[in-house]
Amino acid sequence: MTDNKGYSPFLQPVEGATSYEDKVVDAAFRDLLKCYVESNHRKKVEIIEKAFKFAKEAHKGARRRSGEPYILHPIAVARIVVEELGLGSTSICAALLHDVIEDTAYTREDIEIAFGKRIADIVEGVTKISGGIFGDKASVQAESFRKLLLSMSTDIRVILVKMADRLHNMRTLGSLRPEKQFKIAGETLYVYAPLAHRLGLSKIKYELEDLAFKYEHPQKYREIIEKINETEEHREAIVEKFVTPIRRMLDEAGFKYEIKARVKSAYSIYKKMENKKIPFEEIYDVYAVRVIFENDDDSLEKLRCWQIYTFFTEGHKLHPERLRDWVSVPKANGYRALHLTAMGPEGKWIEVQIRSRKMDEIAELGYAAHWKYKDGVNEDETELDTWMNTIKDILAHPEPNALDFLDTIKLNLFSTEIYVFTPKGDLLTLPKGATVLDMAFAIHSQLGLHCMAGKISHKLVPLSHELQSGDQVELITSNSRIPTPEWMDFCHTAKAKTRIRTFLKKANNVEILTPEEMERIATPESSQEEKRSLVKRLLRNPFSSKKKKGEKKSPKIDRGKVFRLYPDDKEPNYHIETCCSPLPGDEVLGFVNEDEEVVLHKVECPIAMRLKSVYGSRLVMTEWGGSSSRFMASVELDGIDRRGILEEIVDLVSHKFDINIRSMNISTSQEVFHCEMSFFTDTAERVDNLCESLLHLKGIKFAHRKG
Numbered sequence: 262m263t264d265n266k267g268y269s270p271f272l273q274p275v276e277g278a279t280s281y282e283d284k285v286v287d288a289a290f291r292d293l294l295k296c297y298v299e300s301n302h303r304k305k306v307e308i309i310e311k312a313f314k315f316a317k318e319a320h321k322g323a324r325r326r327s328g329e330p331y332i333l334h335p336i337a338v339a340r341i342v343v344e345e346l347g348l349g350s351t352s353i354c355a356a357l358l359h360d361v362i363e364d365t366a367y368t369r370e371d372i373e374i375a376f377g378k379r380i381a382d383i384v385e386g387v388t389k390i391s392g393g394i395f396g397d398k399a400s401v402q403a404e405s406f407r408k409l410l411l412s413m414s415t416d417i418r419v420i421l422v423k424m425a426d427r428l429h430n431m432r433t434l435g436s437l438r439p440e441k442q443f444k445i446a447g448e449t450l451y452v453y454a455p456l457a458h459r460l461g462l463s464k465i466k467y468e469l470e471d472l473a474f475k476y477e478h479p480q481k482y483r484e485i486i487e488k489i490n491e492t493e494e495h496r497e498a499i500v501e502k503f504v505t506p507i508r509r510m511l512d513e514a515g516f517k518y519e520i521k522a523r524v525k526s527a528y529s530i531y532k533k534m535e536n537k538k539i540p541f542e543e544i545y546d547v548y549a550v551r552v553i554f555e556n557d558d559d560s561l562e563k564l565r566c567w568q569i570y571t572f573f574t575e576g577h578k579l580h581p582e583r584l585r586d587w588v589s590v591p592k593a594n595g596y597r598a599l600h601l602t603a604m605g606p607e608g609k610w611i612e613v614q615i616r617s618r619k620m621d622e623i624a625e626l627g628y629a630a631h632w633k634y635k636d637g638v639n640e641d642e643t644e645l646d647t648w649m650n651t652i653k654d655i656l657a658h659p660e661p662n663a664l665d666f667l668d669t670i671k672l673n674l675f676s677t678e679i680y681v682f683t684p685k686g687d688l689l690t691l692p693k694g695a696t697v698l699d700m701a702f703a704i705h706s707q708l709g710l711h712c713m714a715g716k717i718s719h720k721l722v723p724l725s726h727e728l729q730s731g732d733q734v735e736l737i738t739s740n741s742r743i744p745t746p747e748w749m750d751f752c753h754t755a756k757a758k759t760r761i762r763t764f765l766k767k768a769n770n771v772e773i774l775t776p777e778e779m780e781r782i783a784t785p786e787s788s789q790e791e792k793r794s795l796v797k798r799l800l801r802n803p804f805s806s807k808k809k810k811g812e813k814k815s816p817k818i819d820r821g822k823v824f825r826l827y828p829d830d831k832e833p834n835y836h837i838e839t840c841c842s843p844l845p846g847d848e849v850l851g852f853v854n855e856d857e858e859v860v861l862h863k864v865e866c867p868i869a870m871r872l873k874s875v876y877g878s879r880l881v882m883t884e885w886g887g888s889s890s891r892f893m894a895s896v897e898l899d900g901i902d903r904r905g906i907l908e909e910i911v912d913l914v915s916h917k918f919d920i921n922i923r924s925m926n927i928s929t930s931q932e933v934f935h936c937e938m939s940f941f942t943d944t945a946e947r948v949d950n951l952c953e954s955l956l957h958l959k960g961i962k963f964a965h966r967k968g
């Protein structure tokens with residue numbers, strides 16, 4: 262085995278190498294070649310040398326932040342590609358060239374001319390990932406994330422080379438500025454480590470996780486490492502006591518084997534401590550043992566695993582719920598092993614993994630392990646394709662237990678941003694905390710102004726719903742829907758807030774009373790003077806008067822006569838107040854505002870009562886003159902949450918009652934949910950009927966008209 266970092270200075274420098282740095286670079290390259298020659302791949306040394314020269318020339322003069330010549334990075338990546346991923350010349354060349362398109366003046370065409378389409382494709386793919394969802398410019402337009410991965414994995418080597426690139430960057434992260442370290446570490450934890458896991462590269466996964474953990478939580482990392490070291494001696498003693506009889510049985514049965522006392526990785530210990538809120542000392546499976554046996558006959562592999570299993574049943578108590586047979590049914594990523602947990606000395610549970618040598622190598626190295634069992638293979642052979650197709654297949658048809666990609670590969674690479682998708686698969690970057698309404702405004706102002714609700718995986722969500730990375734959001738709009746002051750609370754982005762404010766200002770042309778001011782009007786304690794001024798503001802033009810400046814006022818309304826309300830008219834001859842939203846048929850009070858328009862409140866509305874006491878002279882008697890027009894009503898619901906209840910409510914309202922939902926707000930706390938919706942309807946009676954029907958839905962405990 263060769264050391265990852267070391268370059269052998271004893272190797273002869275290639276011709277023309279003069280400076281010390283040149284020598285270091287050439288030595289690193291020779292080490293790479295040595296690894297390649299020792300692998301089972303066909304020996305295509307020439308093209309690798311050509312790629313090295315090309316990359317060296319392209320990155321000439323460039324340095325990494327650590328100060329070393331830049332070319333050492335692609336060489337190290339290529340070395341990971343051959344040594345740790347088991348890939349061949351095509352991937353090695355692509356790794357050597359992986360930063361050329363992005364960082365130098367050379368283009369894809371240059372690479373294609375020199376190395377052919379296949380290598381150029383991989384290099385370009387890696388460049389795209391770097392600049393794409395995984396990279397700095399995360400706002401790239403792509404299809405859905407899954408589709409994005411699929412498109413990138415046309416050649417799985419794109420992802421593997423990128424993985425090697427990331428691994429090397431993580432190993433050398435120390436030389437970067439802390440904030441950059443933090444960002445890269447976060448990305449690694451959320452994207453690359455799960456991806457490595459999915460690809461079966463568990464060794465790389467653990468290394469990435471531990472490195473990321475080390476940079477994200479240096480203090481905690483140190484503490485755990487210290488504890489692991491402190492407890493090492495004791496742990497070894499326990500394990501040794503535990504395995505001694507097992508060794509004897511294995512020897513007697515003629516097994517060739519290796520027993521490794523395995524320590525959980527620092528990161529997985531940390532995760533367990535956090536998740537279960539337990540101290541280091543209580544993590545029982547810190548104790549873990551792996552039995553790896555040499556197996557000369559594939560047909561006996563499974564049987565031998567179970568034979569070894571029986572050795573553990575003798576004299577040990579097994580944990581009944583912790584037997585895992587990944588031998589008969591391998592994990593989606595190809596992992597195979599038999600797991601059990603047995604009671605060891607001092608009452609410590611010890612996790613045991615039983616694996617053949619081949620199983621072990623596949624578990625540690627993933628794809629790379631396959632090369633071990635083949636001679637003189639080259640990368641283009643079918644095994645790579647088969648493996649790649651499996652991955653693609655899983656990506657295309659994710660199953661809950663197989664590859665829940667969107668769950669695992671969290672997209673919140675940076676804590677301040679989230680990524681969401683439109684139904685067509687366009688990717689949008691929004692600040693964390695963004696709601697459905699923010700998304701609507703981010704796409705287009707008109708969409709925002711008429712947005713009613715969102716739909717996320719077939720579920721209706723209100724405008725105020727906070728989006729999560731990876732959500733695919735369909736926006737439901739209606740032309741009759743317009744912003745109301747409370748929309749200001751439904752959004753997070755400056756863009757949405759500005760647009761809504763502008764709209765409201767234009768519509769009302771007055772300042773809107775804040776809820777506190779409304780409250781003050783309605784409280785008897787506030788002074789007459791204060792009320793007067795507030796009400797004056799309210800009456801100046803409290804509704805969306807469509808009149809522009811200079812336009813004629815409506816004819817003066819005769820306060821002494823009964824004012825007949827015509828809700829059926831295209832433009833009703835009155836306005837309704839949003840504080841109580843009266844419907845045709847309701848008992849209402851009419852107020853005449855400064856524009857000589859009649860404004861309606863419900864008789865019992867507290868604001869109306871105050872208005873009455875202060876501005877009695879503006880009161881006008883009203884009478885309903887028709888009742889088929891549509892008006893806004895609100896309904897409040899309480900019930901026990903259950904799957905599908907929302908759909909049933911929506912179905913009842915929009916299909917059975919043919920009512921257009923204008924807005925919907927749902928809040929749940931544990932199993933109880935509360936829902937408020939507003940919609941257009943014709944009569945108060947109809948709303949009462951709706952409430953009656955809603956009460957018949959299973960789980961609904963309370964349904965009534967609001968206001």
Ligand code: MN
Pocket residue numbers: 334359360426
């Ligand atoms: Mn790179």
